[in-house]
Amino acid sequence: MSVTSIDKDFDSMTLTLIADFDAPIERVWELWADPRLLERWWGPPTYPATVEEHDLTPGGAVTYFMTGPEGDRHRGWWRITSVEPPDVLEFTDGFADQDGTPNQDMPTTEVHVQLTDRDGGTRMELRSVFGSKEHMEQLMNMGMAEGLQQAVGQMDALLAG
């Protein structure tokens, strides 16, 4: 089990996760930096991700889709805000419509990843904050709960399976 700790702060809508990997920092960084590797862990096993654009530079984008059992596709995107290989990656994580246009009705999160070398192993600290203003706005929209549940609930079922 590599998740060392997890903290959920409902006041600031922040998830903080610490994981320790028994692998050098460069290899953990590669999981983020190599699109072919990213595909192998980003989506759940039955909703594998296919990464299309993968530009880890500030302002750059990562775009991907996840393919479900029925051939259904779910698109998502990252907008990169900060990159310092092999330690830091920051990006906005969002959903997109079928044609790849960022979906404004779905929540975005600000993701901050920090990797640290620990005796040859690697600690990954991940902070994910719901895109405050926009997201809270969406939370207040009654229709949103269903939309999010539908999108993320699919993941839940898969992760449990």
Added chain:
Amino acid sequence: MVVCNDTDEAVDDLFHALADATRRDILRRSAQGELSVSRLADAYPMSFAAVQKHVAVLERAGLVRKERCGREQLVRSDPEAVRRARQAIDQLETAWRGRVDRMSRLLAEAPGFEDDNTRRGHDR
């Protein structure tokens, strides 16, 4: 992105409401059951009027509802609003736990797997 002013104001109200420790505490207490304003007032070193003001801020943000019951004013959290916030974070947690597990499994494969794109049938 087009944001209607009404919604914008509502969001400001929500942030303002959650920015105060007493109000967050009131929200927590009222989430556990209906409470009267006078009982809440007993719980804090402040006047009835001050507590009433906090409740009014929470009410404006849509986080609690106030109902009159005889001479008492009852405060109840809006379970929908609270539930939606919790659900969103819980789902995020589930997603990330799964991802970390898969990262871990990938790292456990032999080093140099980066170049081995022909490999199939990993994990399940």
